Amino acid sequence: MKEESIExxxxxxxxxxxxxxxxxxxxxxxxxxxxxxxxxxCDGSTRRKVVTxxxxxxxxxxxxxxxxxxxxxxxxxxxNLSDVAAMNVRPQQITVSIGVSAKFxxxxxxxxxxxxxxxCERYGVxxxxxxxxxxxxxxxxxxTAIGDEESDRLSLRSxxxxxxxxxxxxxxxxxxxxxxxxxxxxxxxxQSGSQTPDFGNYRYIxxxxxxxxxxxxxxxxxxxVDVVPTSMIDISDGLSSEVLHICKASGVGCRLYExxxxxxxxxxxxxxxxxxxxxxxxxxxxxDYELLFTIRQSDYEKFQSKVGPEIYAVGYITNAQKGxxxxxxxxxxxxxxxxxxxxxxxx
Amino acid sequence: MKEESIExxxxxxxxxxxxxxxxxxxxxxxxxxxxxxxxxxCDGSTRRKVVTxxxxxxxxxxxxxxxxxxxxxxxxxxxNLSDVAAMNVRPQQITVSIGVSAKFxxxxxxxxxxxxxxxCERYGVxxxxxxxxxxxxxxxxxxTAIGDEESDRLSLRSxxxxxxxxxxxxxxxxxxxxxxxxxxxxxxxxQSGSQTPDFGNYRYIxxxxxxxxxxxxxxxxxxxVDVVPTSMIDISDGLSSEVLHICKASGVGCRLYExxxxxxxxxxxxxxxxxxxxxxxxxxxxxDYELLFTIRQSDYEKFQSKVGPEIYAVGYITNAQKGxxxxxxxxxxxxxxxxxxxxxxxx
Numbered sequence: 001m002k003e004e005s006i007e008x009x010x011x012x013x014x015x016x017x018x019x020x021x022x023x024x025x026x027x028x029x030x031x032x033x034x035x036x037x038x039x040x041x042c043d044g045s046t047r048r049k050v051v052t053x054x055x056x057x058x059x060x061x062x063x064x065x066x067x068x069x070x071x072x073x074x075x076x077x078x079x080n081l082s083d084v085a086a087m088n089v090r091p092q093q094i095t096v097s098i099g100v101s102a103k104f105x106x107x108x109x110x111x112x113x114x115x116x117x118x119x120c121e122r123y124g125v126x127x128x129x130x131x132x133x134x135x136x137x138x139x140x141x142x143x144t145a146i147g148d149e150e151s152d153r154l155s156l157r158s159x160x161x162x163x164x165x166x167x168x169x170x171x172x173x174x175x176x177x178x179x180x181x182x183x184x185x186x187x188x189x190x191q192s193g194s195q196t197p198d199f200g201n202y203r204y205i206x207x208x209x210x211x212x213x214x215x216x217x218x219x220x221x222x223x224x225v226d227v228v229p230t231s232m233i234d235i236s237d238g239l240s241s242e243v244l245h246i247c248k249a250s251g252v253g254c255r256l257y258e259x260x261x262x263x264x265x266x267x268x269x270x271x272x273x274x275x276x277x278x279x280x281x282x283x284x285x286x287x288d289y290e291l292l293f294t295i296r297q298s299d300y301e302k303f304q305s306k307v308g309p310e311i312y313a314v315g316y317i318t319n320a321q322k323g324x325x326x327x328x329x330x331x332x333x334x335x336x337x338x339x340x341x342x343x344x345x346x347x
Numbered sequence: 348m349k350e351e352s353i354e355x356x357x358x359x360x361x362x363x364x365x366x367x368x369x370x371x372x373x374x375x376x377x378x379x380x381x382x383x384x385x386x387x388x389c390d391g392s393t394r395r396k397v398v399t400x401x402x403x404x405x406x407x408x409x410x411x412x413x414x415x416x417x418x419x420x421x422x423x424x425x426x427n428l429s430d431v432a433a434m435n436v437r438p439q440q441i442t443v444s445i446g447v448s449a450k451f452x453x454x455x456x457x458x459x460x461x462x463x464x465x466x467c468e469r470y471g472v473x474x475x476x477x478x479x480x481x482x483x484x485x486x487x488x489x490x491t492a493i494g495d496e497e498s499d500r501l502s503l504r505s506x507x508x509x510x511x512x513x514x515x516x517x518x519x520x521x522x523x524x525x526x527x528x529x530x531x532x533x534x535x536x537x538q539s540g541s542q543t544p545d546f547g548n549y550r551y552i553x554x555x556x557x558x559x560x561x562x563x564x565x566x567x568x569x570x571x572v573d574v575v576p577t578s579m580i581d582i583s584d585g586l587s588s589e590v591l592h593i594c595k596a597s598g599v600g601c602r603l604y605e606x607x608x609x610x611x612x613x614x615x616x617x618x619x620x621x622x623x624x625x626x627x628x629x630x631x632x633x634x635d636y637e638l639l640f641t642i643r644q645s646d647y648e649k650f651q652s653k654v655g656p657e658i659y660a661v662g663y664i665t666n667a668q669k670g671x672x673x674x675x676x677x678x679x680x681x682x683x684x685x686x687x688x689x690x691x692x693x694x
Binding site for chain 1: 353369375389402445447
């Protein structure tokens with residue numbers, strides 16, 4: 001029998017292994033490992049704090065060859081705020097820790113923080129703490145984000161019910177196609193020795209990769225139309241993986257319509273050029289940071305009455321026995337698979 | 348004129364530079380960068396959340412040649428809990444993010460988490476979230492700790508007043524002497540090729556270096572005797588540096604008595620062997636994770652009436668004009684200097 005290893009378990013396996021021992025003993029610890037954020041109570045208040053954290057490492061999560069530091073700072077904050085938004089909560093505070101190696105100048109740290117502060121200002125978030133240290137190798141960024149909301153407005157992953165409508169905000173697969181574009185240009189630059197990449201008419205997908213925006217506007221809109229999603233998650237690892245997370249946490253099944261999955265024109269165009277199926281990019285590509293959520297059918301009409309961010313119904317929730325299926329444009333049913341993000345262990 | 352650089356600014360300079368742009372706009376953000384923790388309010392509650400975060404990098408903060416992973420996990424949690432204790436608050440939750448390179452086996456991750464869970468259990472803290480990722484180089488650990496307390500029991504760095512008594516818990520300089528011992532044994536092992544280090548009769552200082560304990564017991568004792576320190580900080584960078592932090596934040600001066608600084612017998616003994624002045628180890632050594640705090644003179648007798656952890660009066664607060672001075676055993680006055688911890692930039 002092959003021994004268990006980090007590679008054989010994968011990211012989710014390692015997390016499950018760590019989480020299996022975690023117990024919440026303090027009465028303020030309402031939700032622990034397993035959702036987009038932990039949920040923490042405050043005695044005497046009906047409001048809850050939600051907390052999330054991300055660790056970003058050079059060479060794993062970002063490549064400074066094609067990610068300007070300002071964009072990196074912005075993105076590092078944005079992906080954490082997206083996890084707060086995924087609880088249907090507005091973020092209010094972040095802490096930022098950085099480890100920098102000797103190759104970093106003070107100017108490059110300033111650039112990084114330019115981006116961090118730009119994201120804070122855009123989303124009304126306060127930078128309240130952190131840690132600064134030297135590093136032997138490359139740049140390390142660790143961010144923790146905290147949000148604050150009434151307990152009855154929180155959306156966990158676990159509340160989806162049979163017949164709920166499965167919704168996504170924005171469009172999917174663009175960030176992945178943006179990454180393909182960057183990698184193609186990196187190869188071209190290496191071969192040609194040129195300094196100036198040619199991104200052609202692909203500004204949108206490039207922006208989606210380099211500067212994702214957390215969908216706080218969707219959280220605001222849901223409050224405005226008085227809808228609390230029965231479940232919610234942000235799409236960081238691809239639609240398939242996230243739908244399966246909701247179904248597993250909620251103990252339900254689903255039907256997802258391939259034809260309803262929103263894909264941007266530019267993503268389709270580059271996918272055509274590169275011979276990639278854009279649906280696969282949307283299902284497995286990741287890094288879109290859109291919101292996936294379920295709502296009661298009775299809430300759906302509230303969306304129609306108000307102008308707001310684009311929200312698409314892409315499927316519905318079934319009981320668990322019916323499984324988790326994609327209904328293809330060709331009329332077939334395919335089992336949803338969580339490709340998601342794998343630990344890129346460098347062996 | 349020499350251009351500003353990371354080396355010339357040092358850790359505190361870089362933090363000041365980052366913090367100078369930080370604004371707290373949300374009304375729940377009560378205290379931002381500059382104390383041991385940020386302080387966050389919850390609407391409708393008199394309780395406060397305090398939040399702190401630390402980033403630990405292999406080769407900078409720990410050396411796996413002489414730090415077993417179990418101890419490292421324990422220590423990584425302990426130093427964060429110490430920051431919460433330094434607000435006079437009991438910690439309740441932590442998140443833990445790790446980046447691991449391919450050289451780490453699943454067994455070594457298990458060992459690390461053994462230590463993390465051991466600290467959680469000892470201090471009644473819940474592990475509620477985190478992030479797990481691969482790394483190109485070595486081990487990265489990022490921990491965020493959260494505590495919860497009534498607002499009128501919090502101790503910031505900024506509340507020290509003239510005539511307050513300056514107190515420290517436990518003893519100082521032991522962790523630094525423990526590190527000297529480890530480094531000596533590492534050199535000896537390298538030279539002799541032996542596998543078994545000889546730590547002789549130095550169990551206490553070794554323990555202080557490898558397995559520091561946050562002084563939650565002091566926080567509990569202060570509650571028991573109904574004392575709220577007027578200011579507080581934990582001693583991570585050496586007594587000098589921390590005294591100066593309190594004086595600067597509070598706008599006061601101080602007199603510190605060299606002869607009152609508590610130093611353990613073992614620390615004195617090894618200091619003698621290695622020809623180190625143990626007072627220098629206490630003033631500048633760091634990593635003791637004891638608490639330094641100021642109390643009103645009228646509160647001092649409350650300490651005498653109850654048996655509790657060792658707390659020593661080491662000096663008193665003056666007005667700012669009188670400066671920050673060490674009164675030496677020989678009867679001299681010396682200016683306190685913050686050697687503290689410097690960014691170990693590898694140039």
